[in-house]
């Protein structure tokens with residue numbers, strides 16, 4: 001089966017090849033971005049999520065593996081502790097966390113994103129939003145979550161993780177807790193933060209302490225409680 005690639009809104013916005021077309025349409029695009037913010041805020045305010053945890057993680061995590069089970073367990077434990085769960089609404093680790101949240105009977109949010117190859121929202125989401133722009137969607141994650149858990153993931157997970165981390169480090173947001181689930185997976189990264197970034201003076205030793213690295217889901221959930229209102 002051939003999957004058709006389509007041009008996304010992000011791609012059109014960032015495209016340098018069609019500057020003339022951009023000049024004519026810039027105002028409309030700004031309004032489209034504005035509309036996406038308004039819809040996001042309206043939907044998520046109306047959803048009354050209470051304390052919610054954002055869960056990041058790989059779109060490629062297979063449904064048959066232990067990592068998927070870990071994601072379900074994390075979503076369920078967060079739910080049992082009274083948190084709503086917000087993910088990217090996609091497959092893999094996102095689906096697992098939404099599934100666990102649905103099992104626990106709490107609100108299970110999917111912040112979907114338009115991609116060149118359509119993926120569709122996972123079936124365990126009960127509050128769904130579909131974004132054209134990654135940056136608008138990221139604002140929603142940050143505004144409606146009081147803490148973040150990152151399951152093993154790739155560039156997308158890294159992007160979301162470091163966006164959250166930078167905002168905490170620079171005190172643009174309060175100190176919300178961030179947990180990296182999976183010592184084997186994340187240990188090397190944290191070691192590198194110490195051996196390269198701290199050693200070279202690019203970050204302070206305390207900046208590394210903004211991350212809890214653990215295999216223990218109960219510890220991660222307890223850590224998330226520090227972000228509760």
Ligand SMILES: C/C(=C\CNc1ncnc2c1ncn2[C@@H]1O[C@H](COP(=O)(O)O)[C@@H](O)[C@H]1O)CO
Pocket residue numbers: 055056057058059060087088089090091094112113115119152153154155156157158160
């Ligand atoms: C590229 C693939 C599937 C894409 N589907 C996605 N749907 C929703 N959200 C996504 C998707 N891909 C990335 N994200 C966001 O980034 C994180 C996962 O990225 P990673 O590179 O897989 O770590 C995730 O938290 C989402 O918010 C098929 O591979």
